[in-house]
Amino acid sequence: MYKILTDQDIEQLASMERMVQAIERCLREEANGTLVAPPRFRVTTEKGDLVFTAGAATAFDKVIGFRVYDTYDNDVDGHEQLVCVFDSDTGVFQGIVIGNLLGAIRTGAIGGAAVRALARVDAKQVAVIGTGVQARTQLAAAVAVRNIQRVKVYSRHREHREAFAREMAEKLHVDVSAADSSRACIEDADILLCATNSDTPVFDMDDLKPGMHINTVGPKSVNRHEVPLAAADVSAVIATDSLEQLRAYATPHFLVGTPHEHRIQSLADLVTGRATGRTSTEDITLFCSVGLAATEVVAAQELMKM
């Protein structure tokens, strides 16, 4: 019988360690050519659209399905993303996830796969910039894949960063404290998680240290990006979960058209060892999260097994 899961169910169920593993299997399918991910599809009206990202992972997870979300720009309650999952061997309907949390968990898990592939093995300290749901899932995923001892969080609003520190310390059982500045947050960090809505860079290049790994989840367009372009200049490795999607944005990605564009690695190649990641504990590494299609479907199926 199929399952219907909502945000409340997922809040209870989700094991970030298992979600990261599911994303890594999905990346292996991408590298193996068994991931099916057709271009996005839209139904368009004057007031807004429905957008479909569909996909299938046919070798390991044996799942086919899609995510659908609306682009209506209003504050009316009741907007929901749907992720529907079917068995890719039989076509049998397995279930639906209704709500907006799965998207953040899946993006967190992609970030966790990037941390596992690129951050120093001995990484102990995380800096988080941003305090929204994406910042929370990025941190949960980083804690799931590295032996993290200490976390600092910064955002412009004191009450937000203090609430984040309290809640995430309790949830993840690690030492989380609020920092008073971006500089204080980043100091001594091995992993820097940027998950903001900022139009401008959220850290100063002077604060970056050798050996750091950076995830950027927030704005990454040529017009507005939370990570300075100079961070790409000093990065030994730059990676993304979907080169195709990175090149497909209507407003170009901030690395498209720069000398970096053609050295961006596919996370799938890093996870499967087809590409070389970090070669020194001093390397700076940068991961640009864009959202590989089919990962939502694999993540939703994994939740249904929990």
Next chain:
Amino acid sequence: MYKILTDQDIEQLASMERMVQAIERCLREEANGTLVAPPRFRVTTEKGDLVFTAGAATAFDKVIGFRVYDTYDNDVDGHEQLVCVFDSDTGVFQGIVIGNLLGAIRTGAIGGAAVRALARVDAKQVAVIGTGVQARTQLAAAVAVRNIQRVKVYSRHREHREAFAREMAEKLHVDVSAADSSRACIEDADILLCATNSDTPVFDMDDLKPGMHINTVGPKSVNRHEVPLAAADVSAVIATDSLEQLRAYATPHFLVGTPHEHRIQSLADLVTGRATGRTSTEDITLFCSVGLAATEVVAAQELMKM
């Protein structure tokens, strides 16, 4: 809050009269140019596909959504169609219908709209050939739009037609009897509903009488069609719910490439009076049901209001 409806809910809820009215509103939107119905979209794997028919009716029903179904050819339990519905003014999620019954009810309601547009106003007797779920919903819709006194049903298996007669008499409160032959079934009928899986014509041209209206819901391809091509030759009016879909089949529709192709009327034009239907009580009329996109979504939203 959104609704989740299954076949059991729909069985209880569905008022065929209201479903036919919803389809007629949808046809008016089609005629008015406010129906959005992009081509079908597929996710393809080696073993099977997911197919999406999406659409929106933005003027009257203010609904946007889609149907999704699988093409996996197996007998495994658990195949389900999904129809997801959103408000086309706000993008707010309204609900989902899970199951295979809605499709048959919607096709029945389209058939009911065709009967209302084309059958004689004084039609009293219905012949049904076929005893599956499509035959049931076609009959329910015909009974909803005309003052039907008597129904005869024929199919090859006696037990099927007798069970159909018993069940539909009880459900629709009309006189339904099983006939021993196609000829006996059709005799004296004003409305002939064909809803079979037959590769070959299910009635003899000699049995057609002036004034009859025919709905064909089953096979209609050039290779296999349940209605004889000669029935088109004697029909004063031929109509379909989607000329675009009728011309888009991989295996051509049995009227495509014949002299009839260019006189097929759009049901939307008949419902809105832009095209002329029956002009005499002696006319034979023929409706070829193909499945106008967006009708599923309007039908699902109507069910959610019940």
